[in-house]
Amino acid sequence: GQQLNQSPQSMFIQEGEDVSMNCTSSSIFNTWLWYKQDPGEGPVLLIALYKAGELTSNGRLTAQFGITRKDSFLNISASIPSDVGIYFCAGLASGTYKYIFGTGTRLKVLA
Amino acid sequence: DAGVTQSPTHLIKTRGQQVTLRCSPKSGHDTVSWYQQALGQGPQFIFQYYEEEERQRGNFPDRFSGHQFPNYSSELNVNALLLGDSALYLCASSGDSRLRKQYFGPGTRLTVT
Numbered sequence A: 001g002q003q004l005n006q007s008p009q010s011m012f013i014q015e016g017e018d019v020s021m022n023c024t025s026s027s028i029f030n031t032w033l034w035y036k037q038d039p040g041e042g043p044v045l046l047i048a049l050y051k052a053g054e055l056t057s058n059g060r061l062t063a064q065f066g067i068t069r070k071d072s073f074l075n076i077s078a079s080i081p082s083d084v085g086i087y088f089c090a091g092l093a094s095g096t097y098k099y100i101f102g103t104g105t106r107l108k109v110l111a
Numbered sequence B: 001d002a003g004v005t006q007s008p009t010h011l012i013k014t015r016g017q018q019v020t021l022r023c024s025p026k027s028g029h030d031t032v033s034w035y036q037q038a039l040g041q042g043p044q045f046i047f048q049y050y051e052e053e054e055r056q057r058g059n060f061p062d063r064f065s066g067h068q069f070p071n072y073s074s075e076l077n078v079n080a081l082l083l084g085d086s087a088l089y090l091c092a093s094s095g096d097s098r099l100r101k102q103y104f105g106p107g108t109r110l111t112v113t
Helices: none
Strands: A006-007 A009-015 A018-022 A031-037 A044-048 A055-058 A062-067 A071-076 A083-093 A105-111 B005-009 B010-013 B019-024 B029-036 B044-050 B052-059 B064-070 B072-078 B087-094 B108-112
Touching: A006 A083, A009 A018, A018 A083, A018 A105, A031 A062, A031 A071, A044 A055, A044 A071, A044 B087, A071 A083, A071 B052, B010 B019, B019 B064, B019 B108, B029 B072, B044 B064, B072 B087
Parallel strands: A009 A105, B010 B108
Antiparallel strands: A006 A018, A018 A071, A031 A044, A031 A083, A055 A062, A062 A071, A083 A105, B005 B019, B019 B072, B029 B044, B029 B087, B044 B052, B064 B072, B087 B108
8 A cells, every 4th residue: 555755764872862854745735643652552743744844843852844744744852761752743735635655764772 | 542453363274264353443533444464564455434335445356345334344355265364453543634644453373275
């Protein structure tokens, strides 16, 4: 099935470092959602974005809706061990109810 | 305030059998979407139910069917199970159509042997 491209695919970082990841699409979206998923559990909604250029924060997390409407970015500042998990982006095009998910970025934090 | 709940948590079935998975949406939500997540992949949209009707369907065969009840809870049925149907099945609920946020349940892990 169709999936959005997320990069990096995985990353190891030191505790306290900042993390950046992105999600790209060939289609234009009018909504971006970012989720975190722990093994064997359902994804947890982190941030929702609705307008091109929008910048939204949730604690140490900041996400941006790309100005082309074909990409989105997630930053995590001062990472901690509990940030470990898989981060998924999901995009929704106008006139549809079907979210398309990314391939995921697996984050591993070294204490 | 209860979140999205799903049952059962785990299920093991044999090829050719049929399975029914259940989902109760978050309080105040009226829309339920079902997703299939294979190991190492992102969730794939199966279909969405609103006002007891299938509103949109993803690229899944008609062996996958669903239902939504008047209390907004939903069922996902899969007939003639294949080994490739083994996956985590996720239910997501949403309420305010302007915000378009979807909240997921814990999932049902289906293993087909």
